[in-house]
Amino acid sequence: MATGHAQATRVDIELSGRDGYLELRVKDNGRGITEGEMQATGSLGLLGMRERALLVRGDVSITGERGKGTTVRVFLPSA
16 A cells, blocks of 8 residues: 555665764655655755754755655764
């Protein structure tokens, strides 16, 4: 059963550490976020993730491929 806006049926989560950073990677198999959705001013959830990461000198990367899902990567300093 697909759920949410993404219409995903699977989500993979991975946490790893390298080069002084922790990387959290969340990838789904949904419809894929579009560039317009990422840039929308009403995307407070995406904006909030980016703002919170910046508060601790981190970064957020969001990519999507139509029909193949969305990947969110969060990088945070490990020290």
